[in-house]
Amino acid sequence: MSSENYQQRRAFFDQLLTIYGRKPVLEALQDPGMQIYKLHLAQSNKEDGIIRELRQLAEQRNIEIEMHERKALSRISKNGKQDQGVAADLQLSAYQPSSKISQSHLESAPRRYLALDRITNPQNLGMIIRSVAASGIDGLILPRRGGAPLTALVIKASAGTLFKAPLFHCEDLAQELLRIKDDGANLCCLSSHAKESIFDYASEHSTIYILGNETDGVSSNIEKLCNARLQIPMHNGVESLNVAVTASLIAFMA
Amino acid sequence: MSSENYQQRRAFFDQLLTIYGRKPVLEALQDPGMQIYKLHLAQSNKEDGIIRELRQLAEQRNIEIEMHERKALSRISKNGKQDQGVAADLQLSAYQPSSKISQSHLESAPRRYLALDRITNPQNLGMIIRSVAASGIDGLILPRRGGAPLTALVIKASAGTLFKAPLFHCEDLAQELLRIKDDGANLCCLSSHAKESIFDYASEHSTIYILGNETDGVSSNIEKLCNARLQIPMHNGVESLNVAVTASLIAFMA
The missing domain is CATH 3.40.1280.10 (SPOUT methyltransferase, trefoil knot domain)
Incomplete structure (x- = not known):
């Protein structure tokens, strides 16, 4: 990766705010005014109602879904105790x-x-x-x-x-x-x-x-x-x- | 009652704010900065821990305790559903x-x-x-x-x-x-x-x-x-x- 690319990517990632938990992430996905970069899901999640809903909303909005091992998801959410196997990166414009x-x-x-x-x-x-x-x-x-x-x-x-x-x-x-x-x-x-x-x-x-x-x-x-x-x-x-x-x-x- | 007396009494009562519920009234009685005119209790209250505590605090502070029938207390609190048989008149200086x-x-x-x-x-x-x-x-x-x-x-x-x-x-x-x-x-x-x-x-x-x-x-x-x-x-x-x-x-x- 060139230095210029690195700077650009770093500037992009600096804008991201990671939120976690099923309800907060669902609300973010339901809000069309909210820019979302990625949906993160733990492989250990049961594919029940709310996980299916999260997937569908992300697919409708062309938001990338990334699957992770449980431990890796905890590192992304930085709160394994409360993330419920779900996190999302929000893009904040300022x-x-x-x-x-x-x-x-x-x-x-x-x-x-x-x-x-x-x-x-x-x-x-x-x-x-x-x-x-x-x-x-x-x-x-x-x-x-x-x-x-x-x-x-x-x-x-x-x-x-x-x-x-x-x-x-x-x-x-x-x-x-x-x-x-x-x-x-x-x-x-x-x-x-x-x-x-x-x-x-x-x-x-x-x-x-x-x-x-x-x-x-x-x-x-x-x-x-x-x-x-x-x-x-x-x-x-x-x-x-x-x-x-x-x-x-x-x-x-x- | 003379007209002057009436005016004075009315001005006094206009300053009173009636609160209700066991916990709010207890907190008011426990706060020495709070001026309290009267404690109102329903006769139907069981003389359990918190009612005894309310009584003791009022007696220590020389605050008058008035007993009422349940219905009369509801008229004082203006909220019979939530008053728990307890109300107090607070004196607000302004x-x-x-x-x-x-x-x-x-x-x-x-x-x-x-x-x-x-x-x-x-x-x-x-x-x-x-x-x-x-x-x-x-x-x-x-x-x-x-x-x-x-x-x-x-x-x-x-x-x-x-x-x-x-x-x-x-x-x-x-x-x-x-x-x-x-x-x-x-x-x-x-x-x-x-x-x-x-x-x-x-x-x-x-x-x-x-x-x-x-x-x-x-x-x-x-x-x-x-x-x-x-x-x-x-x-x-x-x-x-x-x-x-x-x-x-x-x-x-x-």
Whole structure:
């Protein structure tokens, strides 16, 4: 394979999101708006009603079906306990590695991104993705681990916008944020204990707004990297907002 | 009873919110931050573990316990099928009838209120109440019927802010909005089909922003009353935002 081919193939595979489980995969196949690259089935599956239905839908839509040994399917789904012998690769049009947020990109205009540190509630994650897609903010940085995985629940809570939202995946959030900071962006973490109001914050630089876990906020190792700690001013003695609401306010701030 | 006494008593009772069910009432009694006026029990309850616990907690906190016939308790809870023979009156510090939003009040400064028309998801309602309390907007107008009732689920989703949020209850929303319009406020309904952006809307008058049902939006009889139909501009072909996100964006708009 030539180097150019490799780059193209890699870019293609970077866009794929693998989901698993009979019902989530069935729903994806039934939704004509959802681009699906491949259906993966375990050879050990009984050819019962739902497996037949999955096959038929895939054939109607000209989606390739690949058969695997049970163990190989577990490696594809990365969740052998819950995959029920079924997985599918979804093609997300705006899902890409966070390495795309390059120095030249960050310096060419003041960009704005959200980054999520261990958001565990799938409802919150889905709502955040929906607001990111709708707001026109430059993107959402999502580490692959530590937060809610991109499951059918998240797709539902995102009202289907997962497939068009500008999502940037990475492995280690702290490491990637440090790289982005070195490339010229400011890092701002949101904290209800911060003194500076987000409405007073202004910067000519690109900015990454980091939102932390629903219970304990942004991890201390990430907080240490930040140029600023910001809060949304609260009335009536309220301590904090729902994290999806916070994300939406930031995303829609002009 | 003198007329003044009657007014005072009425103002007091207008602040009460009756909740029901063994677990919700137990949680309310266990929460020292929650002001409780009275515990209501059906005489038909078996004096088992949880009923004894309710009694003990009420006695420790000097909360009056009133015993009722089963039918009378159903009238208090307004939900005999689900009250499990238990109800409690909560005192909400900022819960009042929408008649308080008077002409003189509306004319003395440009006030901003949200009004909810048939929001049925308790999670959404709780999040809206939390954002209203936190934002410092003048208040939330809530009809007593047609939407999610103020249950334990809503209290939980509001992160306890239900007890300090400026909530204005009314019976018939359309009728009350018409009265408020006559008293000098503009009525604006949010609609994803509207042409005018909410970010371009400006008025010197007090404004009521009306949010409609999660599926079918603002009722047509209410939409007809409105001075303006507004939308939040969307990117990436997204059709709409979660209603709690929409409410929060409006509440925090400076």
